[in-house]
Amino acid sequence: MAGLIVLVTGVTRVIGSCLAGRLAANPAVDRVIGVDAALPEPAARARMGAADFARVDIRNPLVARVIEAAGVDTVVHASASSTPASSAARTMAKEMNVLGTMQLLAACQRSESVRNLIVRSTGAVYGASSRDPAIFTEEMSARSVPSSGPGRDAIDIEAYVRGFGRRRPDVRIAVPRFAEVVGPTVVTPLTRYFGLAPAVPMVLGRDARLQFVHEQDAIGLLEHLALGNFAGTVNAAGDGTITLAQAIHRAGRIPLPVPSLGLDPLSRVMRTLRLGGFSPSQVKVLAAGRVMDTTRLRERAGYTPGFTTVEAFDDFAAGLRPVVTPEAVRAVEVRVAGAFGVQPLPDTPAIGAGNQDEGSTVDLLLADTSVPSVAGGSDAVDGSRPRLVGIDGHAAGTPRRRRIR
Amino acid sequence: MPRVRRAGGGSDEQGGPVSGPDGPHPTGRPVSAIVADNRIDEQIFEQDGGTAVAGTDAPTERRVRERSMPRQAEVADSTAADPAPVENTETGWRRGLAGSLAFLRRRMTGEYQVDDFGYDADFTDHVVVPPLKVLYEKWFRIETLGMDNIPDTGGALLVANHSGTVAVDALMTAVAVREHHPMRRPLRMLGADLVFQTPVMGPIARKMGNTLACNPDAERLLSTGELVAVFPEGFKGVGKPYSQRYRLQRFGRGGFVTAAMKTGVPIIPVSIVGAEEIYPLIGNLKPLARALGFPYFPITPTFPWLGPLGAVPLPSKWIIEFGEPIQTTGFGDNAADDPMVVFNITDRVRETIQQTLYRLLLRRGHPFLG
Numbered sequence: 001m002a003g004l005i006v007l008v009t010g011v012t013r014v015i016g017s018c019l020a021g022r023l024a025a026n027p028a029v030d031r032v033i034g035v036d037a038a039l040p041e042p043a044a045r046a047r048m049g050a051a052d053f054a055r056v057d058i059r060n061p062l063v064a065r066v067i068e069a070a071g072v073d074t075v076v077h078a079s080a081s082s083t084p085a086s087s088a089a090r091t092m093a094k095e096m097n098v099l100g101t102m103q104l105l106a107a108c109q110r111s112e113s114v115r116n117l118i119v120r121s122t123g124a125v126y127g128a129s130s131r132d133p134a135i136f137t138e139e140m141s142a143r144s145v146p147s148s149g150p151g152r153d154a155i156d157i158e159a160y161v162r163g164f165g166r167r168r169p170d171v172r173i174a175v176p177r178f179a180e181v182v183g184p185t186v187v188t189p190l191t192r193y194f195g196l197a198p199a200v201p202m203v204l205g206r207d208a209r210l211q212f213v214h215e216q217d218a219i220g221l222l223e224h225l226a227l228g229n230f231a232g233t234v235n236a237a238g239d240g241t242i243t244l245a246q247a248i249h250r251a252g253r254i255p256l257p258v259p260s261l262g263l264d265p266l267s268r269v270m271r272t273l274r275l276g277g278f279s280p281s282q283v284k285v286l287a288a289g290r291v292m293d294t295t296r297l298r299e300r301a302g303y304t305p306g307f308t309t310v311e312a313f314d315d316f317a318a319g320l321r322p323v324v325t326p327e328a329v330r331a332v333e334v335r336v337a338g339a340f341g342v343q344p345l346p347d348t349p350a351i352g353a354g355n356q357d358e359g360s361t362v363d364l365l366l367a368d369t370s371v372p373s374v375a376g377g378s379d380a381v382d383g384s385r386p387r388l389v390g391i392d393g394h395a396a397g398t399p400r401r402r403r404i405r
Numbered sequence: 406m407p408r409v410r411r412a413g414g415g416s417d418e419q420g421g422p423v424s425g426p427d428g429p430h431p432t433g434r435p436v437s438a439i440v441a442d443n444r445i446d447e448q449i450f451e452q453d454g455g456t457a458v459a460g461t462d463a464p465t466e467r468r469v470r471e472r473s474m475p476r477q478a479e480v481a482d483s484t485a486a487d488p489a490p491v492e493n494t495e496t497g498w499r500r501g502l503a504g505s506l507a508f509l510r511r512r513m514t515g516e517y518q519v520d521d522f523g524y525d526a527d528f529t530d531h532v533v534v535p536p537l538k539v540l541y542e543k544w545f546r547i548e549t550l551g552m553d554n555i556p557d558t559g560g561a562l563l564v565a566n567h568s569g570t571v572a573v574d575a576l577m578t579a580v581a582v583r584e585h586h587p588m589r590r591p592l593r594m595l596g597a598d599l600v601f602q603t604p605v606m607g608p609i610a611r612k613m614g615n616t617l618a619c620n621p622d623a624e625r626l627l628s629t630g631e632l633v634a635v636f637p638e639g640f641k642g643v644g645k646p647y648s649q650r651y652r653l654q655r656f657g658r659g660g661f662v663t664a665a666m667k668t669g670v671p672i673i674p675v676s677i678v679g680a681e682e683i684y685p686l687i688g689n690l691k692p693l694a695r696a697l698g699f700p701y702f703p704i705t706p707t708f709p710w711l712g713p714l715g716a717v718p719l720p721s722k723w724i725i726e727f728g729e730p731i732q733t734t735g736f737g738d739n740a741a742d743d744p745m746v747v748f749n750i751t752d753r754v755r756e757t758i759q760q761t762l763y764r765l766l767l768r769r770g771h772p773f774l775g
Contacts, residue, residue, distance in 0.1 A: 130601035133621040134522045140621075205604025209523045209611070241521055243608075249515035291521055326514045333510045342499045345507040 003030030005113075006226060007072040008051070009058055009104065010079020012036045012044055014186045015120075018219045019078055019226075021049035028227055033070055035063065036079070037096075058100040064107035067114065074116040075108055076226050077101065081122040081154045081178075097153045098160075105164045114171060118225045119161050121177045123211070123235065124151035128288035134209075137293045138177075138233045149281065158233075174225040174301075179237035179292060179309075182316040183215030191316060193278050193286075198323040199256035200248045201266060201283060207245045208289020211237040214312035217305040221297075230301045235292035238309035244286050247313055252322025260284060505531070522626070524614030526591065533613055534580060540573075541580045544720050545679060546775065549581050551727040554673055557588045560627040561730065562665040563634040564754050565675035566653055566762065567642035570703045572596075573718060574680035578634060579613070581725055593626050594634045595619075595661075599700070620664050627668040634675070635661045637751075644689065644701035650681035651762050659751040662733070666741035666750075671730035674754050676761035679723030682772045684708065722775030724765045728757055 006023050010016035011034030020034040032051035034040075039055060040048065056063050058079075067075070080101050101119070108114045126132070127142035146152045158175060165173050180190050194200060213236055221236050248255045258266055263280035271277040298304055307315065330347050337344035495503050508531045511517050517527040541547050555561060565578060579592040595618035601607040616622045618635060626633050636642065641654040665672050688704030708715030731754060740746045769775055 130607060131598045131617070133619050134616045135622070135625060137621070203604075205608070207608040207612075209519065209521075241519055241523065242515075243519055243523065243525075246515040246517065246519070249513055324513065326516075329510050329513045333506045337503060337506055340499070340502055342503050342506075343495055345503050347510075 003028055004074050004116075004227070005029075005031045005070055005072050006033070006074045006076060007067060007070070008032060008034045008076045008078055009100075010036055010077075011048055011051070011053065012038050012040045013079065014044070014047070014183075014215060015181065015218055015222070016078040017044040017047040018215070019076065019222050020051035021047045022219060022223050023076075023226065024048070024050040026223070026227065031070065033066065033072065035066065058104045059096070061103070061107070063104060064110055067107055067111045071113045072111070073113050074118070074226050075104070075114055076118045076120075076222055077104055078118075078120050078222060080120045080157055081124075081150065094153055097150075098156050101157045102160055105160055108171070109164060109168055114168075116172045116174075116226065117161075117164070118174045118176070118222060119157065120222065121158055121175050121233075122150060122154045123177050123179050123237070123290055123292050124149070124285075125154045125158060125177060126290060126292070127151055128208075128285070128290045130288075135291050135293050136235070138235060138296055149285075172229065172231045174230050175233045176221055176225060176236045176301075177233060177292065178218055179211040179213045179235075179290075181215050181218045182212045182312055184315060184319045186215045189279055189282055192276070193282060194247065194251050194253070194317070195320055196276050196278060197253060197321070199254045200251075201256045201258045201263065201278065202244055202248065203263070203283060203287035204257040204259045206287040207243050208287055209241040209243055209291050210247060210286065210289050210309070211241055211291055212309045212312045212316075213237050213305060214307035214315060217307055217312070220306070221301075221303050224303045225301065228302065232300075234296050234301045235294050236297055236303075236305070237292050237294055238305050238307050238312045239294070240309045241291050242309050242313055244289065249324075250310075250313060251317040251320055252324050254324060260287070519612070520614075522593070522614060522616050522622070523608075523611035524591065524593070525612040526614075528612045529591070529614065533609065534583065537576055537580045538584060540718075541577055541584075544718070545577065545683075545723040547577060547581065547679070547723040547725060549585055549725045549727070551729075552581075552586055554727045554730055555582060555586055555590070555632065556671075556730075557590075558630065560630045560668060560670040561632055561673050562623075562627060562661060562670055563592070563632065563673045563675050563727070564661060564758070565634060565636055566651075566677055566758050567636035567638040568645070568650065568677070569680035569682075569718075570643060570684035570686050570705065571718075572636075572643055573683060574677045575634070575636060577680070577723065578675060578677065578725060582632060590632050592634050593631045594636075595623055597639060618660075620660055623661065623664040624668055627664060627670050637661055640700040644686065644703070646689070647681070647685040647687055650685075651678070651766060653755055653759050653762075656751050656755050659747045662747045662750045662754070663741045666733045666736070666747070669734045671732050672750070672754055673730050674728040674757040674761065676726045676728065676758050676765055677723065678725075678762060678765040678769055679721045679772070682721035683718035685719070719773070721772050722769055724769055726761055726765055728761060731757070 006029055008016055008020045008023065011020050016034065016036070017040060020032050023029050024032040032048075034048055034051050034053045035056045035058065036053075037055070037057040037059075040053060045053070054066050056066055066072070080097055108117060123136070124146065125142060126136040126140060127144045127146050129144040132143050133140065142151070142155070145155065154177075161173060161175060165171070181188065182191060217238065218236065225234075242250070245255045263283055267278055267280050294305075334344050508527065511527060517525060519525045555563075563578070563582075565574070568574060575594050575596075579594060582590055582592040591614050594613075594615040596610060596615050598617055600610050600615070601617060616626070618639075623633055623635070637657040637659075638654040639657065645652075645654060662672070684703065684705045684707075686701075686703050686705060690702040690704065694700065694702035705715065707717070707719075731750065733750065736743075736746050
């Protein structure tokens with residue numbers, strides 16, 4: 001068989017467009033068709049590279065004709081379970097996510113040519129409660145099933161995908177469950193939440209473990225699954241964990257503990273005063289946290305994320321304007337110590353979680369210049385995101401701490 | 406060991422005065438020479454103080470053995486775990502202040518690590534352990550026996566009795582292993598979901614490295630070579646009336662034995678004497694407990710009559726004995742799924758702890774004077 005013909009959904013978003021561009025550049029792929037209900041912005045179009053674009057709403061039966069006409073054999077549903085860009089788009093997102101997936105699966109079921117189906121899912125399917133094990137493996141299911149929200153949608157989507165698998169056992173189905181995607185380019189409610197300045201609200205008396213996956217790893221894994229032969233469900237997250245308060249501190253912000261009853265009023269006041277909004281429900285979800293086991297990702301799916309959770313977060317945070325810089329904290333430490341006539345302890349080099357082989361700062365700076373930007377296309381979107389001085393004084397976009405590979 | 410080291414170590418060669426952590430520091434001493442020594446000295450001093458107060462009749466040969474043990478591995482371990490290796494010439498409170506400031510700086514910049522379970526060694530060492538250590542050494546005067554039954558490396562499952570209305574015994578066991586085991590191993594305890602549901606307490610329990618008592622978590626920790634502690638009596642043990650003190654309750658369903666067998670680690674029975682007397686439970690307001698969602702609502706001689714003062718535990722004398730390891734391998738394939746084998750081992754562990762409790766009670770004598 002000649003090269004693959006791939007259909008990618010959601011190409012107006014960063015993940016979908018980058019994936020389409022990467023697949024189009026891959027010699028194993030003949031043709032890539034990106035579909036979305038809206039026209040991609042020029043930046044997204046640039047990221048798509050040589051991929052074709054078809055303006056089709058996946059909720060429309062027209063998508064079946066696109067699949068038929070092009071003889072698509074691999075469908076990557078990258079827009080499923082993607083986080084809506086704003087909380088106002090939440091209803092719309094549910095519509096797109098659940099009903100869109102149903103329609104797309106219906107189209108695939110009718111198609112003779114489809115052989116591979118990749119549906120993006122999210123770790124939210126595990127829910128999160130204090131009665132759950134600390135680390136979720138793929139076999140576990142939510143002990144407290146979320147009644148609404150992205151978790152519920154993702155559970156529904158996975159149920160439809162399983163149903164599709166029963167009806168079309170000849171199709172290889174891979175369902176990656178992603179942790180929250182962060183990176184210099186993606187914009188989600190979560191990235192906006194960490195962008196709040198100077199203080200980021202969190203639930204009083206809670207500090208949960210979080211996991212992130214870098215946008216490059218998310219794209220890379222989707223590409224790997226589309227071209228590989230892994231079938232089944234797989235968790236996708238960077239190594240290690242970070243706690244919410246730790247993440248807020250690393251972003252150069254101050255955590256603001258708020259009783260959970262006070263989140264709604266605070267969010268309303270902030271919106272009224274145009275201080276930037278946040279979704280109270282999202283903060284409550286973050287208070288529970290979630291950590292997934294990624295053994296299967298490495299051993300069976302054969303993909304190793306390039307960024308740990310902390311590295312992925314730092315790469316994202318480097319694009320934020322810090323309110324409290326490590327230098328300022330150090331200066332306060334030295335001043336307080338001086339006031340007592342005490343010699344402060346030396347400021348040790350930064351430690352990334354799981355990163356034992358750190359080089360010197362000079363090496364890191366040198367290494368940074370050779371790090372490719374996201375899918376070669378992030379320059380195109382720089383206009384949409386102010387490029388500021390990073391948290392450690394480097395130019396933004398260069399990670400603070402990067403494992404040297 | 407500190408005496409040995411200081412006698413043969415750098416300070417005498419320098420000709421400077423021998424300094425403890427409280428004394429003035431000899432300024433002529435090269436910094437690099439004492440980088441590691443300072444830490445060790447401090448640790449040993451604390452340990453010596455602890456044992457001196459805790460147990461006058463503790464077997465001396467063990468202390469001697471501990472002192473003469475090589476500490477290289479531990480030094481490497483502590484520097485790896487601590488993001489700020491000590492390179493400081495300060496002593497006494499000044500060193501404490503510098504350390505606290507550095508800790509606060511790491512908190513403010515997020516420069517610390519947590520593992521997958523949320524274990525935050527930096528936080529535990531600087532915030533949780535110091536007050537517990539005072540309670541351990543000065544208030545309960547805890548004496549530990551059989552510490553060498555805990556392996557220096559690799560996984561093991563510690564199974565202990567549970568008592569005292571508030572689970573102080575778990576915290577004290579963790580301090581015992583963390584501060585008085587030669588390798589200073591962190592103890593990962595398995596707790597009830599109520600612990601992790603509670604605001605403030607839940608996150609702190611996670612930062613200390615504890616996790617929910619369930620088989621997936623226990624097996625994951627054991628298979629990565631961690632020391633895991635479990636209290637199979639659960640709330641039945643902590644919330645039992647004072648009249649039933651030192652009488653072991655039912656040992657759950659033996660899930661802990663399955664976890665140990667599946668991962669092939671030994672079970673170490675731990676018997677804790679003294680925790681029963683800290684908050685003697687003389688009554689239980691069941692309706693109030695039900696309304697609040699607690700497993701019990703305690704009435705003690707001091708609580709709730711004395712208000713906040715009722716939260717002060719009575720200063721009983723404690724003994725913690727770590728028993729001979731019980732091997733869980735060699736029962737054949739799929740033995741972990743054989744209920745008879747599991748029940749047998751459960752009973753054996755339970756009997757061992759019960760008999761040790763009776764023996765330790767005799768040895769202790771008076772509950773408060775020891």
